[in-house]
Amino acid sequence: MSKIHNAFNKGKAFIGFLTAGDPSVEKTEEFILEMVKAGTDLIEIGIPFSDPIAEGTVIQAANIRALSAGTTTDKIFDMVKSVRQKTEIPIVFLTYINPVFKYGYEKFFASCRQTGVDGIIIPDMPFEEKAECSSEAKSNGIDIISMIAPTSEKRIKEIASDASGYIYVVSSMGVTGMRSEIKTDLNSILHSIKEVTSLPAAVGFGINTVEQAKEISQTADGIIVGSAIVKIIEKYGSDAGKHIYDYTKSMKEAIL
Amino acid sequence: MSKGRYGIHGGQYIPETLMNEMINIEKSYEFYKNDLSFKKELNDLLNNYAGRPSLLYFAEKMTKDLGGAKIYLKREDLNHTGSHKINNVLGQVLLAKKMGKTRVIAETGAGQHGVATATAAALLNVECEIFMGKEDVKRQALNVYRMELLGAKVHTVTSGTMTLKDAVNETFREWTARVNDTHYVLGSVMGPHPFPMIVRDFQSVISKEAREQILKAEGRLPSAVVACVGGGSNAMGMFYNFINDKTVKLIGCEAAGHGIDTEKQAAAIARGSLGIFHGMKSYFCQDKYGQIAPVYSISAGLDYPGIGPEHANLHDTNRAQYVPVTDNEAVNAFEYLAKTEGIICAIESAHAVAYVQKTASAMKKDDIIIICLSGRGDKDVAAIAQYRGININE
Numbered sequence: 001m002s003k004i005h006n007a008f009n010k011g012k013a014f015i016g017f018l019t020a021g022d023p024s025v026e027k028t029e030e031f032i033l034e035m036v037k038a039g040t041d042l043i044e045i046g047i048p049f050s051d052p053i054a055e056g057t058v059i060q061a062a063n064i065r066a067l068s069a070g071t072t073t074d075k076i077f078d079m080v081k082s083v084r085q086k087t088e089i090p091i092v093f094l095t096y097i098n099p100v101f102k103y104g105y106e107k108f109f110a111s112c113r114q115t116g117v118d119g120i121i122i123p124d125m126p127f128e129e130k131a132e133c134s135s136e137a138k139s140n141g142i143d144i145i146s147m148i149a150p151t152s153e154k155r156i157k158e159i160a161s162d163a164s165g166y167i168y169v170v171s172s173m174g175v176t177g178m179r180s181e182i183k184t185d186l187n188s189i190l191h192s193i194k195e196v197t198s199l200p201a202a203v204g205f206g207i208n209t210v211e212q213a214k215e216i217s218q219t220a221d222g223i224i225v226g227s228a229i230v231k232i233i234e235k236y237g238s239d240a241g242k243h244i245y246d247y248t249k250s251m252k253e254a255i256l
Numbered sequence: 257m258s259k260g261r262y263g264i265h266g267g268q269y270i271p272e273t274l275m276n277e278m279i280n281i282e283k284s285y286e287f288y289k290n291d292l293s294f295k296k297e298l299n300d301l302l303n304n305y306a307g308r309p310s311l312l313y314f315a316e317k318m319t320k321d322l323g324g325a326k327i328y329l330k331r332e333d334l335n336h337t338g339s340h341k342i343n344n345v346l347g348q349v350l351l352a353k354k355m356g357k358t359r360v361i362a363e364t365g366a367g368q369h370g371v372a373t374a375t376a377a378a379l380l381n382v383e384c385e386i387f388m389g390k391e392d393v394k395r396q397a398l399n400v401y402r403m404e405l406l407g408a409k410v411h412t413v414t415s416g417t418m419t420l421k422d423a424v425n426e427t428f429r430e431w432t433a434r435v436n437d438t439h440y441v442l443g444s445v446m447g448p449h450p451f452p453m454i455v456r457d458f459q460s461v462i463s464k465e466a467r468e469q470i471l472k473a474e475g476r477l478p479s480a481v482v483a484c485v486g487g488g489s490n491a492m493g494m495f496y497n498f499i500n501d502k503t504v505k506l507i508g509c510e511a512a513g514h515g516i517d518t519e520k521q522a523a524a525i526a527r528g529s530l531g532i533f534h535g536m537k538s539y540f541c542q543d544k545y546g547q548i549a550p551v552y553s554i555s556a557g558l559d560y561p562g563i564g565p566e567h568a569n570l571h572d573t574n575r576a577q578y579v580p581v582t583d584n585e586a587v588n589a590f591e592y593l594a595k596t597e598g599i600i601c602a603i604e605s606a607h608a609v610a611y612v613q614k615t616a617s618a619m620k621k622d623d624i625i626i627i628c629l630s631g632r633g634d635k636d637v638a639a640i641a642q643y644r645g646i647n648i649n650e
Contacts, residue, residue, distance in 0.1 A: 050547040051416060051533065053428045054271045060415055073545050097269055097532045102546030124535070126275045128258055128268055132532075149273040151435065159272075170273060174433030 002118045002143055003090040004165045007042035008200040012255040013222030014039065014213075015202055016248055017094065018229055019046040019062035021071025023237050025079045031233065034241045036089050038248035044121065044224065047076055047095035054123040056177025058227040061234060073103055077111050084116035092119040092145060092165070097132065105133040109140040119143035119165040127159045148193065148201075149173075150184045156192045160199070167193055167201040169220065177227045179206030182216070190219050210254040217255035225251060260449020263572050265565035268448040270535045273432045281439075282450040284355050289457065294354065301346045305379065306336045308343075308461065312469035312626070318596050324616040325479065325623035330466045332490060332630050333601055339631030340462060340490040341372035345441055347458035349376040352439035359383040359434075362441040363427040365392055365420035365486070366556035366604070367399025368631055369443035374408035376441075384408040387426045390418040392556050399635060417550045420486075420560045424534055444487025445564035448535030452564050459493025466626055467497050474624060480505035483628035484607040485578065486522070486558035488567045490630035495576060505577065508567060509607040511553035512580035522551035524563040525571055525578040533561075538568040554583040554643065557604040557631075585610040587643055590633060602631030603640065 007013045016035045020028045032043055048066035052059065080091060093112070100108050100122065112120070120142060125132055130144065137144050143165030148156055150173055160167055169189055171182045186203060193201050203216050204224030213223050232247060233240045259282075260266045268278055288294040302308040311331040319327045332340035345362075352360055360382050364370030370386040377384035386408050393400055393412050403410050411430075416422035424447075431440045442451045445459070463481070470478055481498055483491035485508035498504040514520035521527060524539045531540040533548060541549040541561040553559045563578075570576035586603055589610035594600045601609065608627050616625060633640075641648045 051421065051425050053425050053534075054432070056429075057415075064416075067547065098540075098542070098548070099546040101532050102529075102542065102544065123271050124269045124532075126268065126270065126272050128275070131258065147272045149271070149275075151273050151276045153276060155272075155276065173273060173435070175429045 002141065002165065003088065004042065004092070004118050004143055007090045008166065008221050010041070012217040013041040013200070013202060014248070014252040014255060015042045015044060015222055015224040016040045016229055017044040017046060017224060017226030018233065019048055019059060019066050020076045020079065021048060021066030021069050022062045022230070022233055023065060024069055025071060025075050027238055029079050029083055030241055031244050032083055033086060034245040035248050036087050038245045039252035040089065040248055041222065042090045042092060044092050044094050044226070045076070045080070047073055047093055047099055049096040049099055052096060054175055056175040056227060058230050058234065059176050062230045073099055077115050080117055081115040090118045091116065092121060093117055094121040097122050097125045100133065105136040109133070109136045109142050112142045113140040117142065119145050121145040121147065121168055123147060127155065127162070148189060150189070156189065157196050160193045161196040163197060163199055165199070166222070167197070167199055168224065169201050169203045171203050171205045171207065176205055178208040178231070182206050182212065186216065187219050210250055213251050213254040223255060260453060262566045262569035265536065265538045265568040266449055266452060267537050268535060269532050269537070270448045271432055274435060277435050278448055278450065280355065285351060285450055285454055288351055288354055294350070298347055298350055301350070302343065302461065306342045306346060307334060309465045310334055312466055312473065314473070315597050321596055322613065322616040324621065325619035325625045327612060327616060328470065328624065328626045329629045330462060330494065330626055332462060332628060333605070333632035337372045337375050338634070339368045339372065339602065340459060340493060341369045341443060342375070343461055343493065344443065344455050344458040344489060345372045345376040348439065348441045348454065349373070349380050349382065352441070353380055353382065355439065357382065357437055357439040359438045360441050361385045361387065361427055361430055361438055362443060363420065363423035364388050364443065365423065365559055366635060367392065367396040367403070368557060370408070371399055371402050371406070373441045374403040374406035377408065378406045385411060387411045387413050387423045387430065389413045389420060389423045392419055395556055395639065396635060420556065421548065444489040445492040445566060446487040446534060446536060446562065452536065452566055455489050456492045456496060456566060459489050460496040462490065462493035462628060463495060463497035466494065470624065470626060477501050477504050478626045479619065479623040480507055481626045481628070482507045482509065482608045482612055484509045484558060484604045484630060485563060485567060486511065486560045486604065487562070488564040490628050492564060492566060494628040495570070499575065506570065506575060507611065508576055508578045509581045509611045510578055511555055511558035511607060512582045513552045513554070515582055516580045520552040522553045522559050522561065523580045524561060526580045528562070536565045538565045539563055554586065554639065555603040555607065557602070558607065579611055581607040581610045587640060589613050590636070590640055599629070600633040600637070601629050602633050603636040605630045
């Protein structure tokens with residue numbers, strides 16, 4: 001059992017996302033520690049990619065800022081290693097398949113194990129392509145987090161029964177980004193998931209307000225917030241630390 | 257299990273939100289491709305609307321001038337909308353309608369695929385939105401207006417390098433937001449399965465005709481067929497029905513831009529490495545961390561960092577050869593064909609002409625080469641003039 005399990009042990013989980021290297025990897029480490037201090041249960045770290053097709057404009061811009069600042073996969077592994085000396089918080093990467101493929105699956109997942117990464121989300125690796133790197137992930141003890149979308153329908157059961165870590169439930173059609181309203185029938189999706197697995201299910205895409213956090217955490221095991229946090233970094237840059245702390249705290253308190 | 261493989265290439269690397277749609281499209285396509293009324297409808301559109309079959313033209317003056325192999329041109333430039341793109345869009349928009357879709361979206365680089373999609377959408381009565389990089393909107397203002405005339409809405413893409421790859425990104429993003437009533441008319445033999453197969457099948461009419469035409473004209477098969485390659489749809493169409501004719505060389509011409517040793521190029525085979533992007537495993541121009549490289553070509557239609565998966569496999573298996581052609585060689589060939597044969601071809605197609613210009617004279621007189629002239633060059637005239645230091649107003 002990986003550390004991911006711990007994130008869902010203390011009631012509903014708050015999962016915070018940020019893009020590594022925005023505005024610098026040093027600042028990313030600081031922001032992660034602020035989020036941990038404010039009560040985040042799991043951190044998703046985005047490894048920036050030149051062409052993030054599942055991201056909305058906010059996270060796209062963060063990817064560009066991070067890459068322009070010279071962020072590389074190696075620097076991110078170093079940063080995680082440093083974070084690991086300070087906290088036991090579960091850490092999950094979010095990135096696209098090409099940076100992982102090009103790094104080399106065995107080398108990538110071995111580095112995850114050595115630096116203390118617990119899982120990975122790859123939005124452009126659906127169930128059908130999981131064999132791409134599942135054996136390398138597994139042999140290094142890294143969970144591949146599966147995504148389930150509003151369009152998954154009959155696929156929910158096959159995806160959920162083969163999942164590990166937690167299930168990432170995509171709340172809405174489209175790409176990541178803050179939404180004023182989430183219209184998907186999440187309850188029926190969560191219900192189908194629970195029929196085949198005891199893994200926790202966290203909902204992401206669009207969540208940004210305390211009200212949404214409260215409502216969705218009624219049924220989900222956790223909520224994932226990305227664009228709202230990245231937006232704070234976009235606004236305050238290097239000084240975003242205390243703003244991230246305040247925001248994270250308010251969201252975590254809302255779901256307690 | 258993973259589907260749509262060409263050797264190690266291909267696959268379906270896309271977000272979960274779109275996976276059910278991939279399955280739907282594949283099922284629908286597998287049904288309609290054998291459906292007599294669908295085939296009849298599509299044939300009717302190809303023959304009576306797009307103007308097929310396209311000519312196989314013997315370029316006698318060019319042949320004499322180069323003094324080697326006999327050169328034929330497969331005249332896809334004479335199709336309605338001026339390129340091979342219409343073959344694919346008529347098929348896909350018709351398929352989309354059969355699937356109950358009321359809206360189509362598409363990416364475009366030079367604007368040829370956008371214009372073709374907007375045309376098919378106008379004819380077949382579906383809504384149409386086109387995504388085009390800001391750089392290309394500037395380079396191809398005339399085509400933007402053409403699409404608008406045809407009733408399409410054109411979105412200017414300002415993300416990333418603001419060219420074709422970013423237009424593809426943005427079209428995928430739009431599709432994940434609205435997949436129920438919308439079909440993405442992918443413009444090349446790329447993307448997730450089943451697109452490389454569907455686009456290849458719809459484009460294979462090029463080689464089906466060319467093979468019959470050359471047998472009729474010469475009584476034998478060509479020594480080589482030559483086509484330009486960006487994503488690779490006209491080349492795949494030109495190659496497909498010759499793949500089993502082992503004596504026929506298949507030659508794809510990639511955009512080498514300022515030169516294959518510079519960073520200003522878009523040659524995925526010559527300069528790229530194995531990667532996974534835009535739904536497929538194939539060759540891509542990228543850095544050592546897997547970040548997709550900004551690419552360059554004078555030709556907006558070849559200005560793409562990857563190549564379709566079936567081409568990648570034809571390369572791996574040595575069935576096809578991929579050669580780089582620079583901007584300068586392509587511009588020279590563009591002018592050469594205009595002066596020699598009175599044909600102004602697309603700058604994309606001029607890459608294929610350039611290769612033949614370089615190699616035909618060394619071949620025997622009884623060799624036959626067919627060049628796929630994928631599009632006409634009206635759209636490029638202003639850019640070529642500018643390349644020669646002449647400013648003209650369109």
